[in-house]
Amino acid sequence: MEHNTKVLIIGSIVAVLLQIILAPNIMLFSVMPNLLVVYSVVVSMLLPGRSSVVVAFVLGILADCLGFGPFGAFALLLLIVSFVARKLMEVYGGAGLGISLLVMAVLILIVEFSYAGIMMAMNDVSPLNAFVYLALPESIYDCGCGIIIFPLMHYLLVPARSSIGVSTPRPHLH
Amino acid sequence: MPRPLTVDNSSSSQNPNILLVILLVISLVLVIAYGREGDNGVLHSIQTGVSTAFLPAKAVSGGVSSAENSAQDQLSDATANDSTLSGLRDQNEQLRNEISQLEQYRQEAQQLQGMLNIQDSYQLNGVTAHVLSRPSESWDQQITLDRGSDDGIRSGLPVVSSGGLVGQVTSVGPNSCEVRLVTDPDSGVSAMIQSNHGTGILRGSYDGLLYLEGVDDSTEVNEGDVIVTSGMGGVFPRGIMIGTVTRIENSQGASSRRIVVTPNAQVDVSDVVMAVNSMGNDGDASASDSSQSQ
Numbered sequence: 528m529e530h531n532t533k534v535l536i537i538g539s540i541v542a543v544l545l546q547i548i549l550a551p552n553i554m555l556f557s558v559m560p561n562l563l564v565v566y567s568v569v570v571s572m573l574l575p576g577r578s579s580v581v582v583a584f585v586l587g588i589l590a591d592c593l594g595f596g597p598f599g600a601f602a603l604l605l606l607i608v609s610f611v612a613r614k615l616m617e618v619y620g621g622a623g624l625g626i627s628l629l630v631m632a633v634l635i636l637i638v639e640f641s642y643a644g645i646m647m648a649m650n651d652v653s654p655l656n657a658f659v660y661l662a663l664p665e666s667i668y669d670c671g672c673g674i675i676i677f678p679l680m681h682y683l684l685v686p687a688r689s690s691i692g693v694s695t696p697r698p699h700l701h
Numbered sequence: 702m703p704r705p706l707t708v709d710n711s712s713s714s715q716n717p718n719i720l721l722v723i724l725l726v727i728s729l730v731l732v733i734a735y736g737r738e739g740d741n742g743v744l745h746s747i748q749t750g751v752s753t754a755f756l757p758a759k760a761v762s763g764g765v766s767s768a769e770n771s772a773q774d775q776l777s778d779a780t781a782n783d784s785t786l787s788g789l790r791d792q793n794e795q796l797r798n799e800i801s802q803l804e805q806y807r808q809e810a811q812q813l814q815g816m817l818n819i820q821d822s823y824q825l826n827g828v829t830a831h832v833l834s835r836p837s838e839s840w841d842q843q844i845t846l847d848r849g850s851d852d853g854i855r856s857g858l859p860v861v862s863s864g865g866l867v868g869q870v871t872s873v874g875p876n877s878c879e880v881r882l883v884t885d886p887d888s889g890v891s892a893m894i895q896s897n898h899g900t901g902i903l904r905g906s907y908d909g910l911l912y913l914e915g916v917d918d919s920t921e922v923n924e925g926d927v928i929v930t931s932g933m934g935g936v937f938p939r940g941i942m943i944g945t946v947t948r949i950e951n952s953q954g955a956s957s958r959r960i961v962v963t964p965n966a967q968v969d970v971s972d973v974v975m976a977v978n979s980m981g982n983d984g985d986a987s988a989s990d991s992s993q994s995q
Contacts, residue, residue, distance in 0.1 A: 547758040551835040552765050557909055558839050577717040584724045592751035594838040595871070595879075598744040599731025606725050613717075646840060649736065652886050656907040665839050 534683045535570065535578055542566040543589055558664040560672045561639070563590040567605045568612060568634045569673060569680045572627065575613035583609040600645050604638045611637070624678070631677055632670045639666040740856075745872075752845075753874035759834035759845050766835065766970040827861075827977040828852050832968050833877065842885035842905060844868075844968065848976070849876045857936065858976040864966035865942030866890065866930060867974055878976070883943065883964055884909050892943055893931035894922060900931050903943060903962060911944055913960040922949055928962050938980035942966075 542562045550559040563586040571579040587602030612634055619626050643662035646652060735744045781789070830848035848854050850873045860867040860880045868882040881888055884905040892903040892913060899920035901913045916922060926946040932939025948961040968974060 544758060547755055547837055548762045548765060551762055551837060552769050554835075554839075561838065575717075577720055580717045580721045580724060584728070587728070589751075590838075592748050593755070594841045595748060595843055595881075596838075596840055597732050598735040598748060599728045603725065603728035603732060606721060606728060610721055642840070650886050652907065656886070661839055661907045 531574060531578065531684055534680075535574070535582055538566060538570070538680065538683070539582060539586060542586065546590075546593065555668065556664060558661065558668055560668045561590065561665060562672060562676075563587075563593075564601070564605065564635060564638050565669050565673045565676055566680075568608060568631055568638065569677050570684075571605075571609035571612035572616050572631060572634070572677075573681055573684050575609075575616055579609050579612070580606065596642070596646060597649055600642060601638075604641050608634050608638050628670075628674060628677060631673050632666075635669045635673060636666045639663075639669065740871075749872040749874065749879070752872070752879060753877060756833070756845070756874075756877050759837070762834045763832075763970040770969075826979045827858070827975040828854050829973055829975050830854075830878075832970050832972045832974060835970060840907075842868075842882040842888075843871065843879050844882065846878050846880060846974065846976070847876070849874045849878050851875045853978065854878050854976045858978065859930075859937045859941070860974050860976050861941055862966045862968055862972060862974045864968075865944070865964075866937065867966045867968055869936070870976055880974075880976075882968075883911060883966075890937060890943065891931045891933040892928050893939075894920065894946075895927040895929050896923075897921060900933065901960075903928065909964075910947075911962040911964055913946070913962055916958070916960060918958070922946060922958075922960055924949060938977060 542565075546562045550562060553559065567579075567583045567586045570582045583605035584602050587605040588599070590601040590605075591598045612630070615630050615634075616627075619630055639662045640658065643657040647654065647657045731744065735742070738744060828848050830846040830852075833845040833847045836843055846854075846860075854870060854873055856870055856873050856878075858870045860870060866883055868880045868885070868888065870878050871881045872879045882905065883890055883903065886905050886907060888905040890903040891900065893900050894913075894916070897920065899916055899922070901916035903911050903913050905911055911928075913922075913928065924946055928943045928946065930937040930939055930941040930943060942965050944962040944964040946960055947963045950959040950961070
């Protein structure tokens with residue numbers, strides 16, 4: 528099995544377990560991070576391709592199963608965002624860590640606010656409640672977690688020989 | 702030299718677009734099917750099944766919650782200064798005296814309870830359970846209990862704690878069940894203002910508060926009014942404490958009045974609750990109740 532595939536599988540399992548075990552215990556102001564969304568977005572940015580599409584779908588389905596919102600909603604949104612991530616990283620992929628984190632934040636905002644819109648449409652929820660009390664603080668919390676997860680996954684996932692726009696590859700350590 | 706930021710496009714030659722479109726269509730079909738099917742549909746059952754499958758992980762989460770609470774207490778104890786310790790010693794002495802007096806009252810209450818037979822008066826029957834885990838997502842105001850269909854719990858049962866109404870059982874597995882809290886936006890409880898029997902529907906929201914809707918414009922509502930279940934509809938027994946009115950936006954008589962209620966029952970991991978099977982008052986509203994607009 529390829530190194531990246533192993534990392535993806537193990538990372539997905541860890542993300543799911545952390546979402547169930549850790550996330551409810553690190554709530555701030557009644558908001559907890561959605562680590563499945565963060566992980567899926569990060570993988571879509573770092574590994575644009577079939578793998579990230581599969582990860583987005585599987586983690587989206589699991590996120591839908593862990594909650595009681597519309598089944599398939601997170602999967603749909605994460606798949607769309609995986610496509611958007613691929614396109615954005617084709618343009619900004621070599622721009623540096625800061626720009627990449629900004630792109631990650633935008634993608635997370637898209638997912639969370641879109642999900643808030645779906646919940647608003649399916650339940651009688653006011654925009655204030657959905658967007659201001661939940662989607663926005665959860666997005667901020669997700670971005671905070673992403674600042675940790677993105678560099679970690681970048682270190683674990685991407686072999687230096689397939690770098691783009693970089694003149695000096697990372698030396699292999701034996 | 703800092704490690705450059707890189708992106709792996711080595712798999713891009715495999716063209717993920719076809720797979721993406723297929724999975725998008727599947728997801729869309731799932732969303733539509735979920736919206737159309739009832740609560741007992743296949744997708745709802747899958748959600749319940751997966752939630753049950755993750756029960757061991759939720760139990761671990763409950764353990765982490767308990768450890769976190771314990772650590773917070775220990776940290777608070779460790780950082781207590783002299784004035785705090787002095788205050789605690791005084792409080793300790795006071796409590797010792799109260800314990801002695803309470804023991805006397807307890808013995809007296811036992812005798813009285815035996816004579817009055819309090820439990821038979823309310824005829825409260827149900828299944829006690831412990832809260833296993835907190836909600837797994839911010840969007841869901843649902844908790845997991847450690848009892849299920851094997852213990853007599855079924856979907857739709859109201860759940861109460863010592864503080865009052867907690868919520869309603871929404872899905873049941875053999876050894877666990879999910880409870881939608883009254884603060885969930887999907888929750889709607891037929892409620893009554895205890896002082897004047899004005900009725901309405903209490904709805905949850907993502908800000909953790911409850912909003913009493915459908916109260917007749919002429920009904921007087923004041924801050925501090927106690928809100929209880931009205932028993933109408935037969936879902937929740939009548940008279941169970943729900944919360945207290947904490948804010949009223951706009952005045953009596955205004956059609957846009959918003960009545961904000963703070964829930965009384967606050968449950969956390971390991972707390973004991975009861976799924977009520979039956980109660981002496983079966984939830985039928987009395988004839989003296991004011992008419993309710995729903």
